[in-house]
Amino acid sequence: MAVVSCEIVSANESIFTGSVKMLVVTGSAGELGIMPGHAALLSDLKPGPVRIVKEDDSEEVYYLSGGYVEVQPNSIAVLADTAIRADSIDEASAAEAVKDAESAVGNKGGDIEYSKAASMLAEATAQLRTVRALKKKLGK
Amino acid sequence: MAVGKEVKTKIASISSTQKITSAMEMVAASKMRKAQDQMSLGKPYSRHIRKVVGHIAKASSEYKHHYLTSREVNRVGYILISTDRGLCGGLNINLFKSALKEIKSFSDQDIEADICVIGNKGAAFFSSVGGNVVAAVKDIGEQPAIEDLIGGIKVMLKAYDDNEIDQLFLVSNEFVNTMTQSPRVEQLLPLEPSDEEGLSYHWDYIYEPDAKDLLDGLLKRYIESQVYQAVVENKACEQAARMIAMKNATDNAGELIDELQLLYNKARQAAITQELSEIVGGASAV
Numbered sequence: 001m002a003v004v005s006c007e008i009v010s011a012n013e014s015i016f017t018g019s020v021k022m023l024v025v026t027g028s029a030g031e032l033g034i035m036p037g038h039a040a041l042l043s044d045l046k047p048g049p050v051r052i053v054k055e056d057d058s059e060e061v062y063y064l065s066g067g068y069v070e071v072q073p074n075s076i077a078v079l080a081d082t083a084i085r086a087d088s089i090d091e092a093s094a095a096e097a098v099k100d101a102e103s104a105v106g107n108k109g110g111d112i113e114y115s116k117a118a119s120m121l122a123e124a125t126a127q128l129r130t131v132r133a134l135k136k137k138l139g140k
Numbered sequence: 141m142a143v144g145k146e147v148k149t150k151i152a153s154i155s156s157t158q159k160i161t162s163a164m165e166m167v168a169a170s171k172m173r174k175a176q177d178q179m180s181l182g183k184p185y186s187r188h189i190r191k192v193v194g195h196i197a198k199a200s201s202e203y204k205h206h207y208l209t210s211r212e213v214n215r216v217g218y219i220l221i222s223t224d225r226g227l228c229g230g231l232n233i234n235l236f237k238s239a240l241k242e243i244k245s246f247s248d249q250d251i252e253a254d255i256c257v258i259g260n261k262g263a264a265f266f267s268s269v270g271g272n273v274v275a276a277v278k279d280i281g282e283q284p285a286i287e288d289l290i291g292g293i294k295v296m297l298k299a300y301d302d303n304e305i306d307q308l309f310l311v312s313n314e315f316v317n318t319m320t321q322s323p324r325v326e327q328l329l330p331l332e333p334s335d336e337e338g339l340s341y342h343w344d345y346i347y348e349p350d351a352k353d354l355l356d357g358l359l360k361r362y363i364e365s366q367v368y369q370a371v372v373e374n375k376a377c378e379q380a381a382r383m384i385a386m387k388n389a390t391d392n393a394g395e396l397i398d399e400l401q402l403l404y405n406k407a408r409q410a411a412i413t414q415e416l417s418e419i420v421g422g423a424s425a426v
Contacts, residue, residue: 007184007188009184009185009188010185011182011185011186011286011365011368012178012181012182012185013181014181014184014185027348028348028349029348029349032348039346040199040343040344040345040346041345041346041347041348042192042196042345042346042347042348042354042358043347043348043349043354044348044349044353044354044357044358068192068354068357068358068361070188070192070195070345072195077188077191077192079185079188079189079192079361081361082285082286090290090291090294091294092291093287093288093290093291093294094275094290094291094292094294094295094298095291096291097256097275097276097277097291097292097294097295098274098275098295100263100275100276100277100278101257101263101273101274101275101276
């Protein structure tokens with residue numbers, strides 16, 4: 001059966017490199033199963049598990065907190081995020097940087113705390129899903 | 141022996157300084173190794189995202205992102221990466237000099253510059269020299285995290301989005317090897333199309349969800365990853381420069397101690413000779 005080379009990398013480590021038969025990721029528009037010969041595709045990823053079926057039919061599951069997947073006819077690259085991302089958090093840290101520039105110290109608003117909590121909740125749920133997927137895999 | 145005592149105290153003080161500098165040298169050496177490791181761990185990501193962005197620039201998409209198209213330059217932005225601490229030789233000063241030269245060449249053409257500084261030293265430098273600092277990221281620590289940098293980068297990207305700046309540069313040190321670090325100025329925006337092996341036929345990605353949102357996010361990640369990689373590299377440069385600076389300081393202290401020891405011995409010899417001749421003189425007088 002055909003294989004395709006796949007690399008999963010994050011900003012501070014290389015998570016997986018090798019040939020795979022299939023890659024299953026959680027795209028923002030739903031789950032995506034990518035097999036060799038897939039058309040060129042670019043999609044963003046939601047927090048969730050990534051499942052790889054390797055050449056010898058063994059499977060591996062990783063957890064990603066988001067990122068991007070790029071599919072080229074003969075290679076797949078998964079660019080994983082390391083940080084929790086939400087627009088309002090970005091906005092807050094931008095505001096902080098400006099404040100730092102003015103050398104002033106201020107308090108963050110309650111809004112930011114809420115959105116941070118919400119994105120952490122989403123992440124925790126996704127981690128739970130990964131754990132379940134792993135459990136299922138081990139159980140069979 | 142008054143002279144002897146003075147010199148002795150000086151030697152003691154210098155040798156305790158020497159102990160400190162040689163300890164700092166060793167600490168910097170081990171930290172440099174760690175920073176280099178971190179630098180190599182981040183390489184695959186920045187290489188891949190560079191490749192992906194290169195592909196995007198090549199793809200015949202109906203949607204052209206404004207990060208990929210150049211426009212007339214009225215104002216420029218700089219992201220300048222410095223260290224948190226000093227005692228690392230001329231690392232920061234060389235970097236600031238090359239940044240100031242760049243900024244001056246733009247201001248000669250009546251183009252103003254906005255600066256985002258990363259690291260305490262940069263913030264301190266530009267607050268004394270003057271310069272339009274719009275954002276600052278301080279205390280990046282030993283293990284810089286991408287979360288800490290996002291704020292500063294976002295300020296600059298927003299300025300680019302709002303047409304406040306028309307070009308964005310990254311100024312940081314390049315780790316050539318342990319002995320050499322050189323300042324580097326790199327253009328971040330607009331992206332220059334890569335000259336990678338060309339895919340000559342007409343093709344485009346399937347974008348999910350849609351091209352605009354996706355490219356917005358991805359190109360932002362690209363800029364962030366470039367800045368992050370530069371920060372990590374600058375960290376390695378800092379430790380290497382500190383190691384060399386401290387090694388020089390230790391060597392210099394050693395030389396100084398040798399000289400002072402010689403001086404001390406001479407003074408002692410002179411005092412003994414004088415005492416002897418006094419005794420001999422006294423005896424012959426009697």
